[in-house]
Amino acid sequence: xxxxxxxxxxxxxxxGQRVTLRCSPRSGDLSVYWYQQSLDQGLQFxxxxxxxxxxxxxxxxxxxxxxxxxxxxxxxxxxxxxxGDSALYFCASSVGVTGGGTDTxxxxxxxxxxVL
Amino acid sequence: EDKVVQSPLSLVVHEGDxxxxxxxxxxxxxxxxxxxxxxxxxxxxxxxxxxxxIEKKSGRLSSILxxxxxxxxxxxxxxxTGDSAVYLCAEAGGxxxxxxxxxxxxxxxxxx
Numbered sequence: 694x695x696x697x698x699x700x701x702x703x704x705x706x707x708x709g710q711r712v713t714l715r716c717s718p719r720s721g722d723l724s725v726y727w728y729q730q731s732l733d734q735g736l737q738f739x740x741x742x743x744x745x746x747x748x749x750x751x752x753x754x755x756x757x758x759x760x761x762x763x764x765x766x767x768x769x770x771x772x773x774x775x776x777g778d779s780a781l782y783f784c785a786s787s788v789g790v791t792g793g794g795t796d797t798x799x800x801x802x803x804x805x806x807x808v809l
Numbered sequence: 810e811d812k813v814v815q816s817p818l819s820l821v822v823h824e825g826d827x828x829x830x831x832x833x834x835x836x837x838x839x840x841x842x843x844x845x846x847x848x849x850x851x852x853x854x855x856x857x858x859x860x861x862x863i864e865k866k867s868g869r870l871s872s873i874l875x876x877x878x879x880x881x882x883x884x885x886x887x888x889x890t891g892d893s894a895v896y897l898c899a900e901a902g903g904x905x906x907x908x909x910x911x912x913x914x915x916x917x918x919x920x921x
Contacts, residue, residue: 726909
């Protein structure tokens with residue numbers, strides 16, 4: 694158990710809908726990262742927040758957005774869902790801002806999203 | 810664009826065998842190379858490598874980085890069925906702090 698929690702574990706929804714995925718980082722960690730894992734694309738970086746501020750963006754679709762709240766938990770919002778958005782969504786956290794440069798990213802258990 | 814390539818993509822061995830997993834990378838502004846093990850769900854951290862030639866060990870697992878040739882290897886000795894998993898290599902570099910670029914992973918299957 695990494696100490697990173699994600700809810701819900703599973704989510705089944707229909708195309709065109711909107712969902713919110715939630716992540717609580719490890720105690721003391723200020724950075725939160727979101728990744729998408731699909732069979733054809735592997736693990737892809739989406740976005741990074743540090744202490745409430747967006748620090749880096751990957752190949753995140755415009756239909757997706759995220760935020761990190763003052764208590765450091767983060768939410769990933771996915772809207773106008775398409776079949777291709779079905780994937781495992783991971784949240785990771787680290788102590789500092791470089792997350793990999795000098796400090797390690799620890800992954801949560803993930804949320805499996807199925808879009809029907 | 811940063812790129813990480815792992816080989817082989819899959820590997821089947823028997824308990825007691827030794828395996829070597831490979832990871833090569835192309836990155837601007839390299840900071841570190843990380844190995845993760847992914848079983849059913851979350852990737853779990855194994856090693857972070859920043860310096861060339863220094864081996865990191867944890868039990869039967871070890872890893873080393875070659876920054877000149879831009880690759881890393883992960884060795885597992887005396888494999889056990891519990892080592893069956895996907896092993897992911899990732900690099901932290903480029904212009905986006907915090908972004909990890911992952912390879913495709915190596916699927917390791919250890920038979921009794």
